[in-house]
Amino acid sequence: MIASKEKISHLSHLQCWQCHRCYPADRVISTATCEKCGNNILLNMYENLSGVTQQDIDIKTRSMWRYFSMLPVFDKKNIVSLGEGFTPILSLERLAKNIGLERLLVKDESSNPTGSFKARGMSMAVSKAKELGIARCIVPTAGNAGGALSAYCAKAGMEAVVVMPEHTPAVFKKECLLYGAKLVLVNGLISDCAKRVAQLNQDNEYFDMSTLKEPYRLEGKKTMGYEIAEQMDWKLPDIIFYPTGGGTGLIGMWKAFNEMVEMGWIPPRLPRMIAVQVENCKPIVETWLGNQENCKRYSGKATIANGLAVPHPFGEGMIIATLKESQGKPMSVSDEEITSSLREIAKEEGILMAPEGAALLTALKKSLLENSVSQNETVLLLNTGSGYKYLEGLN
Ligand SMILES: Cc1ncc(COP(=O)(O)O)c(C=O)c1O
Numbered sequence: 128m129i130a131s132k133e134k135i136s137h138l139s140h141l142q143c144w145q146c147h148r149c150y151p152a153d154r155v156i157s158t159a160t161c162e163k164c165g166n167n168i169l170l171n172m173y174e175n176l177s178g179v180t181q182q183d184i185d186i187k188t189r190s191m192w193r194y195f196s197m198l199p200v201f202d203k204k205n206i207v208s209l210g211e212g213f214t215p216i217l218s219l220e221r222l223a224k225n226i227g228l229e230r231l232l233v234k235d236e237s238s239n240p241t242g243s244f245k246a247r248g249m250s251m252a253v254s255k256a257k258e259l260g261i262a263r264c265i266v267p268t269a270g271n272a273g274g275a276l277s278a279y280c281a282k283a284g285m286e287a288v289v290v291m292p293e294h295t296p297a298v299f300k301k302e303c304l305l306y307g308a309k310l311v312l313v314n315g316l317i318s319d320c321a322k323r324v325a326q327l328n329q330d331n332e333y334f335d336m337s338t339l340k341e342p343y344r345l346e347g348k349k350t351m352g353y354e355i356a357e358q359m360d361w362k363l364p365d366i367i368f369y370p371t372g373g374g375t376g377l378i379g380m381w382k383a384f385n386e387m388v389e390m391g392w393i394p395p396r397l398p399r400m401i402a403v404q405v406e407n408c409k410p411i412v413e414t415w416l417g418n419q420e421n422c423k424r425y426s427g428k429a430t431i432a433n434g435l436a437v438p439h440p441f442g443e444g445m446i447i448a449t450l451k452e453s454q455g456k457p458m459s460v461s462d463e464e465i466t467s468s469l470r471e472i473a474k475e476e477g478i479l480m481a482p483e484g485a486a487l488l489t490a491l492k493k494s495l496l497e498n499s500v501s502q503n504e505t506v507l508l509l510n511t512g513s514g515y516k517y518l519e520g521l522n
């Protein structure tokens with residue numbers, strides 16, 4: 128057994144989400160395909176959890192790496208960090224009053240390196256890639272993940288290839304180039320970028336960092352769940368609104384909550400998880416409503432909330448399972464509603480949210496109107512990024 132005092136990783140193995148087949152944790156798993164049941168997601172599993180306590184949190188580390196014992200990197204010298212995570216939870220008092228809610232909070236991810244929560248996933252995945260001896264990475268992206276991969280690869284001295292929709296605002300492209308990445312532009316959405324990645328990576332020259340096709344970005348996003356619990360004194364909010372594209376953050380937080388329940392850090396009463404999508408691209412909503420069997424043939428359009436233009440989320444099954452288990456649901460809002468919420472939050476609270484984050488306020492207002500959220504519940508919005516990167520698209 129690993130002594131928890133040493134603050135070393137408790138990672139034990141990888142496990143298929145669907146059929147539970149186990150895989151060793153020290154091997155390169157590039158496209159996370161289960162040999163037994165096919166196209167499924169492999170999760171990092173940890174051992175001896177009863178021995179891990181809140182004392183294992185490395186409180187001197189003011190980044191997501193303070194939860195090292197519950198993260199998949201074995202050796203701290205492989206950590207590639209730019210100071211990601213440990214973001215604030217702010218109280219939105221004026222907005223709460225305006226909409227008739229007692230307690231409205233936001234976990235504000237805009238202060239992360241490269242301006243979004245994607246830093247968490249990429250810090251983790253690039254660190255693990257370094258540990259596994261990988262030197263070249265590739266990713267399809269709606270924008271933010273590409274910038275984050277580029278920055279962390281620059282820090283690690285690795286090569287990065289970023290494949291992005293042509294219509295993405297210029298700042299997302301420029302940052303990749305400044306960080307030294309190779310940028311490939313595609314006429315289409317992230318699903319078209321994913322096809323280009325498959326073509327470019329036919330010879331498996333690169334580590335494919337596509338959402339949930341490698342098992343480590345999820346573990347980085349999971350740290351949002353640990354931080355929420357720690358910052359809220361181990362009493363989770365009643366409801367979490369999360370802008371859902373590929374769904375990694377939603378699934379990651381849910382994994383964190385369940386790990387913490389298993390370790391006895393929090394009681395088993397977990398928040399309802401609300402996945403917020405956009406009218407232009409709402410595959411999860413359509414599957415949830417029974418309008419399609421799954422998202423495979425869904426066709427989406429571009430939106431101001433670039434990160435939500437994900438028509439075929441690879442993790443659809445896990446997203447829906449999370450919503451069901453948490454007694455939450457998916458919702459959708461329009462681009463016009465997002466712009467108006469973005470302005471309202473900026474004016475009332477002094478926070479310029481990414482459109483993806485701003486979408487949550489509209490969804491919350493709709494939930495209050497339909498009584499699926501009540502006035503005395505504690506609501507947490509997860510603002511996933513900074514609005515500054517989107518300014519050219521706002522008029
Ligand atoms: C700002 C922002 N919010 C939300 C998302 C969606 O994230 P997830 O893949 O975790 O659903 C993205 C993805 O690009 C994003 O950039």
Ligand SMILES: [Zn+2]
Pocket residue numbers: 143144145146147148161162163164165167
């Ligand atoms: Zn399997």
